[in-house]
Amino acid sequence: MNVMTVDGYHAKIEYDEELDLFRGEILGLNGGADFYGKSPKELRTEFKKSLQVFLDVCQEKGLAPRRNFSGKFNLRISPELHERLAIEAQAQGKSINTLAQEALQERVAS
Known part of the structure; x- marks a missing residue:
């Protein structure tokens, strides 16, 4: 893009x-x-x-020009991916949320 x-x-x-x-x-x-x-x-x-x-x-x-973002959104994934994420997060000693944040941050960093 x-x-x-x-x-x-x-x-x-x-x-x-x-x-x-x-x-x-x-x-x-x-x-x-x-x-x-x-x-x-x-x-x-x-x-x-x-x-x-x-x-x-x-x-x-009198409007704010930028949209407000709450920092929350729902993500629907397959049960298999959910399980793999949970296992990976546990293996790294992290929450799924932290693991997902890191992956998303890496994706949009460029």
């Missing part, structure tokens, strides 16, 4: 073949904001503009 970052905000970048433009969608917002550009430079400029418009609207309406 292609991600562009501006001022601590992240956007997923995809190519829209129909429009022959790159499309960015800003992630983690309390609403939707997207932008388009022909080149990386134009895309970054449009990202900044779209983000500023979104932030201005949030300020006018």
